[in-house]
Amino acid sequence: MSLVEVTDLSISFGEVRAVDGLSFSLEAGGALGVVGESGSGKSASAYALLGLHRGTGAKVGGSVRVAGVDVTAADDAELRALRGAKAAMVFQDPLSSLDPYYAVGDQIAEVYRVHHRASRRAARARAVEVLDRVGIPDAVRRSRSRPHEFSGGMRQRALIAMALACEPQLLIADEPTTALDVTVQAQILDLLHDLRRETGMGLLLVTHDVGVAAESVDEVLVMQSGRAVERGPVGEVLVAPREPYTRALLAAVPRVTEPRISSGAKPADGGDGRDGGDGRDGGDGGEVLVEAVDVRQVFGRGRTALAAVDGVSLSVRRGETLGVVGESGSGKTTLGRMLVGLLEPTSGRLTRDARVQMVFQDPVSSLNPRRSIGESVADPLRASGERDETAIRARVRDLLTRVGLAPESYDRYPHEFSGGQRQRVGIARALAAEPELIVCDEAVSALDVTTQAQVTALLAELQQELGLALVFIAHDLAVVRQVSDRVAVMRRGRIVEEGAVDQVYGNPRDPYTKQLLAAVPALDPALAVVRRAARKELAAA
Structure with missing residues (x-):
């Protein structure tokens, strides 16, 4: 059977x-x-x-x-x-699957006790055992931690540990x-x-x-x-x-081995730099819209101070796409928020000679569920002083059409749209302010591959049509390869490598960049086996 x-x-x-x-x-x-x-x-x-x-x-x-x-x-x-x-299940979002009030070890122990007649001590020991098995360091101590004290990857490991507690088939x-x-x-x-x-x-x-x-x-x-x-x-x-x-x-x-999709923009040489390289003067690729020189963003004070961005220098030119990649906590989102003015740098100089907008990762949380999508797109128009409601409605309908949505969608609500459609609404809202630069913060990370391809193609089309500059922030290196002219690799608040996308992907210089590229899933199962073995050797070294 x-x-x-x-x-x-x-x-x-x-x-x-x-x-x-x-x-x-x-x-x-x-x-x-x-x-x-x-x-x-x-x-x-x-x-x-x-x-x-x-x-x-x-x-x-x-x-x-x-x-x-x-x-x-x-x-x-x-x-x-x-x-x-x-049979046990590991869900997509570990934070919503774990009780925020209880220690992770206690939650795993409770699952074990539901199915086995075990003492609390034995159940706790089993919790520590499975946490150790899934690679949680110092499992005895960390078993007493609550979910918010774990990183995203550690929370997912904790969920897997919980699933393993009773040795499911x-x-x-x-x-x-x-x-x-x-x-x-x-x-x-x-x-x-x-x-x-x-x-x-x-x-x-x-x-x-x-x-x-x-x-x-x-x-x-x-x-x-x-x-x-x-x-x-x-x-x-x-x-x-x-x-x-x-x-x-x-x-x-998207594949890290294939060149970017065409946007009509001229790729620009971003220099050979580490920590910003020598690309901050804008080179000869076009007018510099935003320039950051040695910018820092520090959260907290004293011993708790954290430099989320630590001495970054870069520039963004008209018509180009700058990709920013790195792991969670590398500082890329904080950098993006500084570029659009949502955060002011703690120190350093940031010059912004352009109208800027942002497209956020989660269109659900960035759209008011009680307002129609047309009204959300209209907000920037009203904020700019437009008072003619007929003109506003006409402009919004035009924007919806431009991003591939039916103009009749004006009076519909966010829950009536798919994830990809909601992201198109977010792009339309960003375009309403007639920006010269759009910062896309993980704008396609939650979308499936076909919807992802549609949204990135839309951005490339809009870039060609309107002459937009884009900063494309993502942890997906394959997507960044497809859309970017230049790429900056961030780690622990710093840029460790920056340059033309073909240069960085084809001949990475920094070990961290090489590590990121080696972790990208391979579509060829035979190659996946080889790369898994290589990762094991690297981890054991």
Whole structure:
């Protein structure tokens, strides 16, 4: 009997059919990647394996068996016994999955005690054991820490530890690396690979990132609109896909080995610099719109003072795209906020001779849910003194059209749009102020690859049409390669390498840049194996 057997699964939310006639199986010890765009039904299918739709109003049909349990027919007690003990799930957002009031170790111990008759001391010991197993340093001490005291990568490790506490036969990981930078993502994927090899557990990995699947699984199931369109060994599906949709999905994946998409802007030589190099005079690439010279941003005072940006010098020229990459905490977002004037530097000089706007990472939190998207786009127009409501409405409709949205969308609300559409609204709002420079802060990090490609293509088109300069801040090095003329690599508040994008990616000089590039997922499963081994050697050195 297979570890997972799904037959003709259907899931409906009211009139919306999220999953339609899905069938697949997973053998004990195997690893299956379920990939597809947002809305393809992949997460809904994963939740069905643990009966998580029960009580939500969703209508579930078909048959689901996990570790010998008929999930659709199981009563509540049987489901509780299944969850955690036989099958466990790691969710996308660890911060919302962990209780902020309790120590991480206590939360893991409680899961263990639910399924085992164990003393508090034994459960605590088990919590420390699994935290140590997933690579949390000084596990005894850190087990007493609360979730907010962990980094994003450590929180994800803690969730994996919680899932491992009862030694499940199946681990379901739903977008476990979406919010993580490339080096932490590589660590989590390597961890999942090692755990599967050591424990013999099965892995069901849900992801919109095809590269993540290539790094982690044996087989791939590609979903579109609630249906399976292709399934097979990861090497066959990703190297020689049969279905047009799979080919389109793969074609949309940005690659660090390919040159940027054309925006019509002239690439500029940013010098050979470390910590800003000699690119701050603007070179001969065009008029300098923003220039930073030795800028610092310090938060806190005394012993608690933290230099988020520590002596950065750079410039941005008209019509170019400057990519800024680095891990979480490298200072890139703080730098972006200084460039647009949301933060004033603690020291140094920042000259801004341009109208600037920002497109934020999360369009949900940056749009007022109680106001129509048209009104949100209109805000900069009213702030500039425009009072003619007819002219405002006409201008907003034109902006919506320009970013690929229907002008009739003016009176609709943010919840009525997909993630990619909401990001287009954010871009339209930024354009309303007629900026010369737009700073995009992780503007596509939460989007699936096809939507990501659409938004980056839109930005390139607008740049060519309007002569915009862009600062593209991201932890995804492949996306930055696709959109940038120059790139600055940040680490611990400093720029460690800067130059033309082909120069930095093709011949990186700084060891940290080399480390970042080595952590980017490879679409070729055979290459992924080689790179995983290389990372192990580097870690052991």
